[in-house]
Amino acid sequence: MISNNGPGPVWMVEPTPRHYRSGAHRAGDGSRPPTRRAGWVRPQHLTAGAVALALVTAGGVYAGVQAGIPDSPAAAATAVAPSTGTAVAPTPVTAASRTAPAPAPPAKAPAVPAAPVRAIGPKLDGQISAIIDANSAYALGVSLIDLSDGVVHSYGAQDKFVAASTAKILAASAYYHLVETGRASLTARLGASTAGAQIRQMVQQSNNDSWALILGAVGQRGITDYAASIGVKYDRTVNLLTTAEMARTLQLLYTGKLLNPRNTAQLLSYMQNTNFETLIPPAVPPGVGVYHKYGLLFGNLHDASVLVKDGRAFVFVVYTRGLNYSDMGPRTRIIQQLTRTVTAALF
Template identity: 55%
Template sequence: MLQSPPPSALSLPTAVPSTTEATPAAVVDPALDSKINGIIDAYPEYQIGVALLDVSTGAESGKAHEYGVEEPFEAASTAKVLAAEAYYHLVETGAASLDEPLGAYPASFQLQAMIQQSDNDSWSLIMDAIGYQELSDYAGSLGVQYDPETNTLTPADMAHILGRLYSGSLLSAADTTQLLSTMQNTNDETLIPAAVPAGVTVYHKYGELDGELHDAAILDKAGTAYALVVYTKGEDLGSVPERTNIIHQVTQVVADALFQGT
């Protein structure tokens, strides 16, 4: 597990979600479907699940486009976004505080460390403060089945978790901006963020554990935004370089199809 860094080691980026009027979102068409499926089919030795959800104009409640494995994966650290949403919800309902001590630091520090540094000690403290049943119940209120003991999510569920956050329908504007800001300039920008073209903003949370290598992101350009989740599973982490390349390929075809001309 990562140990909590001192408070001075963490700094929030200043970027915030776009407030410009969204341009019409590009259509996820059969050509893009074919390209994503082609990438997945080229690597039968891995389990690969991809979800793509338009979140530009309140469409986050719609059905995600799903490719490859649609069943739950062990979500690894991508589920930390759900825990952060649940804790901020408790703060907004008066059941918790960002200033209350969790471990050696206040809750606000632990939330930032959990997302930006992927600190597992912070994650444990946050989940304990929420309560496992309460976290599961909160996920259920979003239409998501989640058991903290098994930590499993489908790619589509993760896309909806991101989409609801980005839409502002879960948290106050200030808390939404705060949480999204921690999902930038993280301690690992080598997956989805490394494959997007200039001008596309990325808010993401990666996950890496045993055979799991995942990234879950919001891609945003000029108000056009999509949730993109790529979950991959291999026998072990020895295949990380190849699966990193798979995540890059999926990201590139999605960005080329959906953000050209925006």
């Protein structure tokens, strides 16, 4: 196991369920994004009582290890319009699926139908907006994409949030891109292990030391340019994303637009059975597969997912900003309420 005790930039001082951390940056109530370049600090551990409170309010911890790689989604090309626009040149996609514990993948994933039986519409829009309005004590942002048409539907706060560890998917994709263009290798030594092992630790276990190593290998300019190439404005020194930008990243990943089939499948496999399964996953009904990456930092609690069943796939991202770790419990319940509402309407 790679140690999580090394120094890292303050926006990376994100506690995992086993090792909650605090950091030097606390602007106002501790929930606002940084406005200047963060320095390098050594995180301080919370007291045992605070850890216990965080675990209780979060609803428990699940730690799992993914075995095997799922079928890779087909490289379907679906362009994304602005959050309130229309899809451009839709193309059917194929979906990878999973149930827990990780089963053997199907020989051939079913195709997503061009005209879904149940789609995102005014009724669901109203339900999501009602949940957001009823919880105005928090900043809540939601983005939802039906991968059969590529339209981004965004609700609530549409400004940038501190992305916390959800941005590790962007970092992983950027490194895989370097591999695919011959500028890096997954077997190259990186820290105490290989680059490939560091990506797995970064995504599946949300390891911050691994994140720092991957970002260092990609470079500040490298990840900014990579993000821009997929339509995302990103500066790793402040780590800010909108829910729509995170949703677009997952859409392009799942539909094979970011990486080759093998690397797509490998990254998605790391997004299953992660070390923190208490947000979106437990609110998903049986039979719906989940690929996700959570984020937890100061007042920011997020989950970003792809939900799949019977050849249909949706990107579902929820970002929340509250006070601090003390209100994780209520925001966990909001994320789960949104998840149950969305899955009941779409599956």
